[in-house]
Amino acid sequence: MIKVCHLTSVHCWNDIRIFKKQCVSLAKHNYDVSLIAFGAIDQIVENVRIINAGHVFQSRKQRMKKGRKQIEKIAIEQDAQIYHFHDPELIPVGKKLAQQGKIVIYDVHEDVPRQILSKPYLNKFIARIISFFFEQYENKSVKKFSAVCCATPFIQKRFTALHQESVDINNFPLENEIDFSDDMLKTKKNKVCYIGGISEIRGILPLVDAMALCNGITLDLAGDFPEGHFKDKIKSSAGWQYVNELGFINREVAQQVKSESIAGIVSFLPAENHINAQPNKIFEYMASGLPVIGSNFPLWRDIIEGNNCGICVDPSSPQSIADAILCIASDKQKSMLMGKNGIEAVKDKYNWKSEEKKLLTLYSKLLKQPGNE
DSSP states (O other): OOEEEEOSSSOOOOOIIIIIIIHHHHHTTOOOOEETTTTOOEEEEEEEEEEESSSSSSHHHIIIIHHHHHHHHHHHOOOEEEEOOOOOHHHHHHHHHHTTEEEEEOOOOSSHHHHHHHHTSSSSHHHHHHHHHHHHHHHGGGGGGEEEESSSSSHHHHHHHOOOOOEEOOOOOOOGGGGOGGGGGGGGGGGEEEEEEGGGTTHHHHHHHHHHTTTTTTEEEEEEESSSSSSHHHHHHGGGGGGEEEESSHHHHHHHHHHSSSSSEEOOOOOOHTTOOOOOOHHHHHHTTTEEEEEEOOHHHHTTTTSSSSEEEETTHHHHHHHHHHHHHHOHHHHHHHHHHHHHHHHHTSSHHHHOOOOHHHHHHHSSSSOOO
C-alpha cells in the first residue's frame, strides 16, 4: 500500500475537506493514510490514522515557530511516499520534504494574497505589502512541489500559470450530506438561517438589519463572534430582536436548523477573496433543499440563479436582503421548486463523487511519474 500523510497546523483533524472528503476517500481506495493535526487524539477513524501533533497553540506566532517544527518532525517519521499539506504556513515543511525526494502536494484552500487584503486588523497599506510579498513567496515555492490542489477553479486558474500539475478539487457535498425529503416541509418554521463564521466582512450587520424589515421572520444565527466590539455593534441593530443566537453548532444541530428554515443566507460583502470564492455553505444549503439567498457576484449568480435555486442580492443592502426573504416566504411553491432544483444540481454536478475522481487521478498520475513508481 502507498503511504500517504496529510498535514495541517490550522484545521481540526476532522475538517470536512481534509479528513472526511480527501483522507477517507483515499483510504477507501487502498492508500495507507495518516493525518497529522494539533489537538487530536491518536486513533484510527474510518481507516485513517489520526496523529496528534501536540496541544493547540493559542498564538499564531508560536504555532508557526514551534508547531511547524513539531509537525515536520512527525511527518518525517512517517516516511510516507506522498505528503499532502493544507496550510500556507507549512510551505517550509513541504519544501523540506520535497528536498528528500518525496511527492508533495500543496492544497490551497484560500486565495491567501487576496484574503490578506481583507483582514480587518491590518492597516490597508501594510496589508498590500504583506499580500505582495506573500504572493511572491508562494509563487516561487510552488515550483518545488509535485502538484497544487486548489479548492476553486479561480484559485486553480492562478496556479496553472505557475505549475503544470494544478487541479481544482472543489468542496462539494458528500452524498450523505444530500438530505431532503417531503416530510421536511412539515418542519418548516417562519425563519431563515446563517451557519458559518461571523465577521463584519461576511455581511452579518446588513443581514441582521434586514430582519427588522421581514414582518416577524426570525434568523437563526449560528457561529462564533470574533473578539472585539463587533457583537455590541450587531446587538444595537433594530433587527437583533428577531435573531436567535445559537453560537457554534455541530453538523447534527446544523442539519436540524436547516430543516426548519425556509432559506439559507450567504450574503458576504464584496471583498477580493469573496467575489471568486465558492463558500461551502452555498452547496450545503442546496444539498438540504434550502433556497439560497446569496451575494450578487457573477460567479455566485451562475451557481444560484443559474440553477434556479435561490435569489442573489446586494449584500450591503438590508432592503435587498429583506425583499428576497419576503419573496421566498410568500411563495411556498416557488420556494419548494428552488429547494428541489438545488438538490438536483448537487446530485448532477456539485458533489464530492466527481471531485474524488480528480483527487484519485492526480495521485495516480504523480505515482506514475519517473522515479515515483
